Amino acid sequence: MDPECSRLLPALCTVLADPRQPVADDTCLEKLLDWFKTISEAGSSLLLLQENPCLVELLFQVLRPQDLSARVLSFSLRLAGIFAAQEDCFQYLQQGELLPGLFGEAGPVGQAAWTAPTVRSGWIQGLRSLVQHPSALHFLADCGALDTVFSLQGDSSLFVASAAGQLLAHILGLSMRGPAEGLPSLQAPDWPACAQKIVGHLEESLRSTAPPQVTQALNVLTTTFGHCHSPWTRVLWERLGPLVACLLEEDPLPAAHSLVDLLLSVARSPVLSSDCGLWETLAQTLRHLSPTQAGPLALGILKLQDCPQALRAQAFGVLLQPLACVLKAADQAPGPPGLLEGITGDSVTVDTLLSSKSACAGLLCRTLAHLELLQPLPQRPSPWPQAPLLGAAVTILRFCNGSAAPASDVGGRLCALLAGCVRVQRAALDFLGTLSQETGPQELVTQVFSVLLEHLRSPDSSATVLKKAFQATLRWLLSSPKTPGCCDLDPHTQLFLRELLPVVQKRLCSPCWEVRDSGLEFLTQVTRHWGGQAGFRHVLLTSEVPELAEQLLRDPESYVRASAVTAMGQLSSQGLHATAASPEHPGGQQKSLLVELLRILSEDSEGFPRRAVMQVFTQWLRDGHADVTEDTERFVARVLQAASRDLDWEVRAQGLELALVFLAQTLGQPGSHCPYAVAPPQATLRSPPAQALQALCRVRLFEFAFRALFDCDRPVAQKSCDLLLFLRARTVPHSGPQEAGGSPDVVSVEAALQRWRAGEQGPPLGDLEPETVLAVLRSMDLEGLRGALAESSDHVEESPQSLLQDVLAAVGVLGENQADCY
Structure with missing residues (x-):
């Protein structure tokens, strides 16, 4: 430790131990703990305490009946854990009965300060730091701390409860580390005392009829199997797996979310992934979970590398069931045989979809999100049912905008539930955009463009739906097949663009600034990718889109002005800015975009448009834009002069x-x-x-x-x-x-x-x-x-010496001129 810090340390400990002194804020205490942890990890904690006895005296202050603040008590508990993480320092602190007084039954647990979540959290964190060696495990077994940790699993503070569960998993893994490495075949009855006590507590919790206790046990096991892949975990699963499987017999199923997390954690473990019983438990769980609960498990199973094909097919069927229900409701077959064969949507899924607007939207959104995550993965099911999925996404969007023709009572009910549902529209448009990575039958692709156009045209589409629709449209445009031997647009795409640009033109005039902004962003992207193709250029220049985009350079909303700058910069780079005597604009007047952008750079009151101008100018200079090469030095000088004055x-x-x-x-x-x-x-x-x-x-x-x-x-x-x-x-x-x-x-x-x-x-x-x-x-x-x-x-400013000086200066121990503001 730095000599100056050692000199300041006694005064700091005196201030912290004095309940009358105003204590530094939590940030200061956290920085002090980080500093002590760094010192301890770099050297000997025992030597640090021997050279600075004031630190031990501070820890002893916690044992004395006084009104220490909750934050100082928490700080002291965590500090003790940091020091005791080294076994020799642990033995040193044990000699004075300090650790039992801090972490045992006679410690803060029985004090009034224990009611503060900060103290309970500090106690757990201190114990977590301390439990790093065999001596600490013996201490835990003797001092009664494990029982306190068990009770804290159900703490009213979620942070404390979560930390208690994490601590139990850590203790279990540490207690088994030594014995399991020496005797890999060690059976549960021969495990160390701490491990046996924890496993016994987990067994009791799994048999409990109280769902919170079941959830706590499942969470501890999830952490254990997720972080430890030693052979002893197989013995643990053989012992507790049957209790977990018994949960499937209960109705309703307790702690379904935690159960899914545990089963996937076990399935990912290289020690347990070859267990046939595990695969059967997963299959049984898929059958018992509700459609809403089963989705995450099905997705997790499909992400596994080594998984039986039958289980993969079952999991994929679970994911596809809601979409099969939608297709059937619209009188569409789920798809060719072999793709969605047998997946027509069971009655439970239909009941969930029709139970309420929120349940219907929730199930469809989760299903679409899971399939969107699955689509790009190499281990996704093969063959991939591209056509049925496209049909389902289009059908969902048509249910939402009211253009679908329901073929049954279920379809009519879905129309009523999904009408104008922005949440489902956003999810379906995202999924539709993901499906653009692959093609489909031309008839379906035509339907995709048609439903996208419907949403872009609809006056009922919200700003967020329009933004998603523009994004999906761009992805499908960029994935359109090129005509063989021709670099231009294929006829279908060119026809779609002729219908699309009037819609873009309308959206650039929207009273909603978010819509104008989305339209400009779409224009920028489509110009960047298609601006060099004759078909696109002709369609764009016969519209009023370039002129409208230029008018938005003076939009009242700064985000729109910035997007307009980017769009006009891209149009100008591609030669799509209206020019005099062009055949599309006879008699048009040449407007200097460069002058207008320089005006924005010099006069706009918001930063976003000015940043956009600088990015455009940089790109123009890089690409050799005609307005730049005409007099490059004058251009650069004017831009740098404006940028140098910018705030x-x-x-x-x-x-x-x-x-x-x-x-x-x-x-x-x-x-x-x-x-x-x-x-x-x-x-x-x-x-x-x-x-x-x-x-x-x-x-x-x-x-x-x-x-x-x-x-x-x-x-x-x-x-x-x-x-x-x-x-x-x-x-x-x-x-x-x-x-x-x-x-x-x-x-x-x-x-x-x-x-x-x-x-x-x-x-x-x-x-x-x-x-x-x-x-x-x-x-x-x-x-x-x-x-x-x-x-x-x-x-x-945040050096240890400066930190100590600031803490002491805050309570008047040092003069103001001796402190640094950090």
């Missing part, structure tokens, strides 16, 4: 990204010195370094980078430092002897840098010469600055 650090950081792109294009193909360099569009012959530096000086790049080097936001300073290091590596080696000399301006530039480092603004640097820049770059310790920026900002 948003992300705008300034993006300005450095743009500066880097210009730097790379000016100096040539970047080398390995730049950690995030961007290659120019194509390698060409570049100007000599001196001429290149003149161009960088003309756009005031150095003024921007040098100021950013001392930016109050560290990401900006780090990016500037990397940029200047790259610049120096690319230019300084090329400078001749005459360039290496001093310059009259060097002193003034270095003085300005010192002022900026000190936080002063100061006047601009003015016009710089390349020789001045090279000399300044040589003189700067950029590597040292980069190292300092890489350090956490609290490596000084």
Whole structure:
């Protein structure tokens, strides 16, 4: 321990032990515990206590009847556990009967402070830290702490109850570690005392008629089998597995969720996965669970690597039953033989679907979510019933929007329950988007596009449903098959786009800003992927979508303005911005998008649109956009000037990204010195370094980078430092002897840098010469600055010494000038 910390420690312990003193907040105490844990793990806890007896005295204060605050009592219990985790320190603390007084029956358990959840939590955490060695296990068996842990499983605080269950699993695993490794065939009657007591408690809980006790036992076993894969766990399952199986005979089934978690945890264990009895228990459980409860178990079974095919088929059938019910209700066959054969939806599933609006929506949403998770997995069932699943998703969406034709009373009831159900619509649209990864019969694909168009057109579709519909539409558009020998759109897709763009046009005029935003995002993505294809270009330019998107650059909502900036940037990059004398817009006037974006960068009051402008400008520069190449230096200078004044650090950081792109294009193909360099569009012959530096000086790049080097936001300073290091590596080696000399301006530039480092603004640097820049770059310790920026900002402020000083200063033990604000 640092000598200064040792000097401050007695005063800290005095403050903590004094009930009259205002105690530091929980954050300070947590940091103190982290510090003590680090010290203990790095050395000897016993030596730490011997050199700082005030720590032992603090722990003894807990045993004395006084009004210690709950947080200090909790802190002391956890601190004792940290020290006692080392066996020699445990023996040292045992000599003074300290540990029985803290964790035994005579400890805080009988005090008034025990009513505080903080104290009970601290007691459990302290015990968890302590139980790391055989001596601690003997202590547990003798002091009665296990009985307290058992009772805390049912604590009114969920955090305490969960921690108690985790602690029992930890103790069970630790107590079996030694004996099981020495004697792998060790049977349950020969297990250590702690293990036998815990297993006995679990048996009693599993036989209980109280569901909470059953749940507690199942949770402990789930943690045990999930974290321990030793041979002794097979003996544990052989002993407790029959009790778990007996739960299936009860009606209603107790703790169904916890039972599912346990069975999947056991099935994933490499020690138990070959147990045939386990597979039978899983199959039996699937039959006993309700449709709502069975879904998670079925999905978990299908994710297993080694699972009998019959059980996989049963699990997949359970997942598909709700969708089979939906298809039957709409008078559609569940699918070709062999795919959903025999899965027509049992009466229990139908009853669940029709019981209430919430039950129907809940079951369908969970089913769709499970199948969505299963679809991309390599171990998913094969063959995959793509066509029936597409039909089910489309049918569900049509039940929701009222366009389905029910073929039975069940169908009519589903129509009534699902009408306008946003929750189900979102889930079905997500699932439909996932199914786009594979194709299907053309008739079904046509139905997919049709139902998507219905939702996008419908005035009843909510903003979130429209957003999901746009996302699903994009995924299906991008998965559309290409016409052989042609890079253009296939006829079906082109026809769909002709119907879709008027809908997009309408949505860009929506009074709801979220809808306008979703429409712009869709336009951006579809243009990025299809903007180079003649069919899409023709359809887009014959619509009013580009003009409407441009109008939204002045939308009252900042998110919409930002999305409009991105959309217009993409349209302009693809040459889809309306131009004068174009055949689609005869007589149209050329509008300068560049000027409008510069206005937003300089004048918009919100950060999102300005950030979007910087990203567009950076991409334009990278891609060689026509408006940029017309006068690249003037463009870069204007953008950097605006970015340097911006109060948003992300705008300034993006300005450095743009500066880097210009730097790379000016100096040539970047080398390995730049950690995030961007290659120019194509390698060409570049100007000599001196001429290149003149161009960088003309756009005031150095003024921007040098100021950013001392930016109050560290990401900006780090990016500037990397940029200047790259610049120096690319230019300084090329400078001749005459360039290496001093310059009259060097002193003034270095003085300005010192002022900026000190936080002063100061006047601009003015016009710089390349020789001045090279000399300044040589003189700067950029590597040292980069190292300092890489350090956490609290490596000084949150040092142990500073923390101790702050705690003591808060109660007046130290003067204000001796404390650091952390």
